Amino acid sequence: MTRTEVNEYLKTIKSYYTDFFYDDNTFSVWSEELEKYSKEDLEERLREHLRGDNRDKTPLVQNLTRGLLTPEEKLEKKEHDFTIECNLCHKWMKESEYEKHYDECLEINRLWLIGRKQNPNLKREDVESLSKEHIEALGRRNPIRQINAEELLGAKRI
Numbered sequence: 001m002t003r004t005e006v007n008e009y010l011k012t013i014k015s016y017y018t019d020f021f022y023d024d025n026t027f028s029v030w031s032e033e034l035e036k037y038s039k040e041d042l043e044e045r046l047r048e049h050l051r052g053d054n055r056d057k058t059p060l061v062q063n064l065t066r067g068l069l070t071p072e073e074k075l076e077k078k079e080h081d082f083t084i085e086c087n088l089c090h091k092w093m094k095e096s097e098y099e100k101h102y103d104e105c106l107e108i109n110r111l112w113l114i115g116r117k118q119n120p121n122l123k124r125e126d127v128e129s130l131s132k133e134h135i136e137a138l139g140r141r142n143p144i145r146q147i148n149a150e151e152l153l154g155a156k157r158i
């Protein structure tokens with residue numbers, strides 16, 4: 001919330017609670033608190049207060065901010081909450097990284113399955129350890145079935 005929005009916000013509170021008094025000092029204290037949070041969240045909090053059990057009481061700044069998250073905290077929480085397990089390699093990652101990872105992981109799987117037909121000892125990790133460039137080059141091969149396990153393992157030795 002910007003300072004201008006804080007000013008509007010205090011005026012709104014004042015219009016509901018006529019005994020709500022604020023001076024420059026109150027304004028700077030409230031500003032310091034409210035500036036951390038988004039306008040939408042604070043407006044929602046005020047609406048909740050107006051409908052809540054304490055609606056007859058003039059809200060204190062802590063009534064309006066308790067439990068709110070700053071935009072930075074929200075982002076952190078989101079990234080923390082939305083982790084996904086890749087169903088191919090079973091690694092955990094952020095949701096935002098998953099799509100890119102999945103394409104690469106799928107390609108590794110495909111090469112591994114092809115290579116394993118000729119060399120049952122070929123491990124998925126062997127293919128995983130190849131360079132990205134090499135995996136891409138192998139993937140462009142047409143028809144892809146001509147890739148043999150030697151090539152996959154040979155590339156790993158390089």
Ligand SMILES: [Zn+2]
Pocket residue numbers: 086087088089090091101102105
């Ligand atoms: Zn994966």
